[in-house]
Amino acid sequence: xxxxxxxxxxxxxxxxxxxxxxxxxxxxxxxxxxxxxxxxxxxxxxxxxxxxxxxxxxxxxxxxxxxxxxxxxxxxxxxxxxxxxxxxxxxxxxxxxxxxxxxxxxxxxxxxxxxxxxxxxxxxxxxxxxxxxxxxxxxxxxxxxxxxxxxxxxxxxxxxxxxxxxxxxxxxxxxxxxxxxxxxxxxxxxxxxxxxxxxxxxxxxxxxxxxxxxxxxxxxxxxxxxxxxxxxxxxxxxxxxxxxxxxxxxxxxxxxxxxxxxxxxxxxxxxxxxxxxxxxxxxxxxxxxxxxxxxxxxxxxxxxxxxxxxxxxxxxxxxxxxxxxxxxxxxxxxxxxxxxxxxxxxxxxxxxxxxxxxxxxxxxxxxxxxxxxxxxxxxx
Amino acid sequence: xxxxxxxxxxxxxxxxxxxxxxxxxxxxxxxxxxxxxxxxxxxxxxxxxxxxxxxxxxxxxxxxxxxxxxxxxxxxxxxxxxxxxxxxxxxxxxxxxxxxxxxxxxxxxxxxxxxxxxxxxxxxxxxxxxxxxxxxxxxxxxxxxxxxxxxxxxxxxxxxxxxxxxxxxxxxxxxxxxxxxxxxxxxxxxxxxxxxxxxxxxxxxxxxxxxxxxxxxxxxxxxxxxxxxxxxxxxxxxxxxxxxxxxxxxxxxxxxxxxxxxxxxxxxxxxxxxxxxxxxxxxxxxxxxxxxxxxxxxxxxxxxxxxxxxxxxxxxxxxxxxxxxxxxxxxxxxxxxxxxxxxxxxxxxxxxxxxxxxxxxxxxxxxxxxxxxxxxxxxx
Numbered sequence: 001x002x003x004x005x006x007x008x009x010x011x012x013x014x015x016x017x018x019x020x021x022x023x024x025x026x027x028x029x030x031x032x033x034x035x036x037x038x039x040x041x042x043x044x045x046x047x048x049x050x051x052x053x054x055x056x057x058x059x060x061x062x063x064x065x066x067x068x069x070x071x072x073x074x075x076x077x078x079x080x081x082x083x084x085x086x087x088x089x090x091x092x093x094x095x096x097x098x099x100x101x102x103x104x105x106x107x108x109x110x111x112x113x114x115x116x117x118x119x120x121x122x123x124x125x126x127x128x129x130x131x132x133x134x135x136x137x138x139x140x141x142x143x144x145x146x147x148x149x150x151x152x153x154x155x156x157x158x159x160x161x162x163x164x165x166x167x168x169x170x171x172x173x174x175x176x177x178x179x180x181x182x183x184x185x186x187x188x189x190x191x192x193x194x195x196x197x198x199x200x201x202x203x204x205x206x207x208x209x210x211x212x213x214x215x216x217x218x219x220x221x222x223x224x225x226x227x228x229x230x231x232x233x234x235x236x237x238x239x240x241x242x243x244x245x246x247x248x249x250x251x252x253x254x255x256x257x258x259x260x261x262x263x264x265x266x267x268x269x270x271x272x273x274x275x276x277x278x279x280x281x282x283x284x285x286x287x288x289x290x291x292x293x294x295x296x297x298x299x300x301x302x303x304x305x306x307x308x309x310x311x312x313x314x315x316x317x318x319x320x321x322x323x324x325x326x327x328x329x330x331x332x333x334x335x336x337x338x339x340x341x342x343x344x345x346x347x348x349x350x351x352x353x354x355x356x357x358x359x360x361x362x363x364x365x366x367x368x369x370x371x372x373x374x375x376x377x378x379x380x
Numbered sequence: 381x382x383x384x385x386x387x388x389x390x391x392x393x394x395x396x397x398x399x400x401x402x403x404x405x406x407x408x409x410x411x412x413x414x415x416x417x418x419x420x421x422x423x424x425x426x427x428x429x430x431x432x433x434x435x436x437x438x439x440x441x442x443x444x445x446x447x448x449x450x451x452x453x454x455x456x457x458x459x460x461x462x463x464x465x466x467x468x469x470x471x472x473x474x475x476x477x478x479x480x481x482x483x484x485x486x487x488x489x490x491x492x493x494x495x496x497x498x499x500x501x502x503x504x505x506x507x508x509x510x511x512x513x514x515x516x517x518x519x520x521x522x523x524x525x526x527x528x529x530x531x532x533x534x535x536x537x538x539x540x541x542x543x544x545x546x547x548x549x550x551x552x553x554x555x556x557x558x559x560x561x562x563x564x565x566x567x568x569x570x571x572x573x574x575x576x577x578x579x580x581x582x583x584x585x586x587x588x589x590x591x592x593x594x595x596x597x598x599x600x601x602x603x604x605x606x607x608x609x610x611x612x613x614x615x616x617x618x619x620x621x622x623x624x625x626x627x628x629x630x631x632x633x634x635x636x637x638x639x640x641x642x643x644x645x646x647x648x649x650x651x652x653x654x655x656x657x658x659x660x661x662x663x664x665x666x667x668x669x670x671x672x673x674x675x676x677x678x679x680x681x682x683x684x685x686x687x688x689x690x691x692x693x694x695x696x697x698x699x700x701x702x703x704x705x706x707x708x709x710x711x712x713x714x715x716x717x718x719x720x721x722x723x724x725x726x727x728x729x730x731x732x733x734x735x736x737x738x739x740x741x742x743x744x745x746x747x748x749x750x751x752x753x754x755x756x757x758x759x760x
Contacts, residue, residue, distance in 0.1 A: 007472055012465050026760050105662070106661055281486055284538075296759070322462060338510055350702050379408055
């Protein structure tokens with residue numbers, strides 16, 4: 001047999017095709033309930049518009065151009081990406097406004113950034129003078145025009161400059177570089193997104209916003225305009241649209257609603273529903289109290305806990321291994337049978353999308369489309 | 381610009397090329413130190429040969445045909461895969477003996493299994509009569525000859541039949557099906573692999589082996605030969621080669637040695653060294669006590685904890701987010717500088733390999749090859 005014949009004889013069929021009924025989707029697969037997904041998209045778009053704030057959804061959550069284009073069609077100004085390579089499939093799909101919400105170090109990355117900047121409006125974060133110099137040098141060498149946001153640390157203790165004076169100094173350095181344009185500030189506090197209590201979360205948001213305002217006052221005093229102040233996430237959006245410190249919200253998880261976000265309290269005015277699931281097959285039913293599903297760490301991330309059962313399921317997921325999820329039920333007969341299909345809710349959307357080459361978009365009882373997760377694995 | 385021109389203008393260069401010095405490998409990347417890797421391969425091969433036990437390394441750990449071919453060249457009898465699709469790139473690369481160390485449910489999967497069985501010796505596990513019937517039906521429909529192992533539960537409480545009598549009954553059912561050949565038993569206890577104490581781990585292995593022997597006694601009484609008894613892992617291999625219950629060891633992590641396995645005690649007679657690392661770049665250095673590296677949950681799995689610093693490093697990794705790892709040091713000046721390269725040790729090899737399209741194989745100060753992780757994402 002020739003190598004070509006051999007490859008053909010071992011071809012792996014796609015997990016699903018448009019028009020398939022749900023029960024022929026091969027497992028494990030990531031599936032997106034389009035009706036719920038679209039409602040979630042509208043909910044966040046309406047929330048931001050009502051407060052006159054721009055929505056720039058974070059594409060690191062889904063890495064899927066088909067999702068981004070729907071967000072933009074509804075009114076999002078563009079997207080955020082966390083890495084330079086991650087932005088490539090979105091630009092190729094027609095996204096024309098991309099913010100790299102992160103610091104970028106390294107010649108290869110900066111060179112690619114300048115190529116992106118020739119095909120889309122591109123902004124990037126800095127928090128160090130040497131990063132500004134390297135960025136300015138890349139633009140000098142490779143051409144292009146890049147917008148720059150100074151990242152400030154508002155309590156996350158990750159990246160970001162530490163004082164308003166340092167932020168102003170860095171903005172001045174940006175302004176001194178031909179090809180770079182100072183655009184404003186990035187102020188993101190990931191640590192408060194999953195605070196369970198609504199009251200504590202609101203208080204943390206107000207406190208973080210106070211730090212943003214202090215920096216903005218220093219910029220006003222220095223006579224430097226911050227046209228854009230970007231930050232916020234799914235857990236803080238309700239407060240971040242209202243306190244006035246931000247011009248732009250970066251939420252990423254809201255279209256999908258994962259286990260982590262389902263575990264926090266939500267107000268009456270705002271709610272997102274689960275649209276994203278893993279679908280699996282019971283491949284072992286060794287005892288009446290336990291069944292094993294073919295979903296594992298290779299198809300759902302678990303650093304935020306095991307995936308959870310959909311609301312109302314009479315069983316729960318108690319453990320997850322590389323290629324197995326173990327389900328238990330408190331009473332006999334409550335578990336799905338051998339060969340049955342189950343849905344699990346991923347605990348953390350972002351790294352879960354990053355495990356899949358495709359997401360199966362379903363509506364009602366049919367597969368509507370299979371969308372490529374084109375930025376999967378693009379972490380450089 | 382045409383779509384083709386646009387795609388060309390945004391091409392992403394490879395992370396590394398053969399011959400590159402280490403400091404031009406783009407980050408984050410998975411790198412494999414070949415000298416250490418080869419020593420680890422030899423250590424396990426020698427251990428199994430000394431005890432007259434066969435080594436069938438688990439390819440779910442690395443998903444990389446270049447690794448599997450080196451294991452086989454040293455004497456491994458073939459490989460294990462955990463999923464049917466996972467086996468495809470290994471068969472295409474020339475591996476001719478593959479054990480699917482798992483239960484398989486679903487028509488599409490069984491059909492692919494029969495195609496694999498026409499190009500390689502293929503075995504698979506069963507733990508239920510209906511699974512045997514489905515497998516027999518697939519072979520009847522699609523042709524091929526498939527070897528079958530009855531999986532028994534020796535304490536992991538995952539898959540596997542619960543009693544010796546059930547195991548014998550299932551073997552008889554396999555023997556009654558044309559196209560299926562009963563090969564033996566699979567008995568894997570993942571739960572004891574990471575017991576820290578050497579003495580407790582040995583005791584748990586002996587206990588698990590006792591369950592295997594009890595089942596083997598029932599097979600002897602029934603007059604059924606178990607030609608193969610497969611199980612064991614990196615943490616239990618030293619004991620599993622010696623107690624005589626196994627004919628074959630399935631260890632997967634030993635070529636690489638992750639953070640989890642480094643945290644358990646090892647005997648003087650057996651040791652594996654770290655060969656697998658994430659290489660990252662310090663992309664933010666906001667305070668003297670903290671730097672941030674461009675390695676995150678999209679390049680290393682963290683359900684078993686954050687990645688760890690190489691032995692002797694004067695800093696440690698204290699947190700990991702989607703695309704950030706945060707390093708701290710107890711004293712000023714001990715942290716790597718902005719733009720510097722660092723290595724981290726993944727806490728869990730298997731899901732970490734599954735995040736990467738390639739692994740950069742290095743020897744000394746040079747890149748020797750870039751190996752595709754061909755089975756990445758193949759979880760069906």
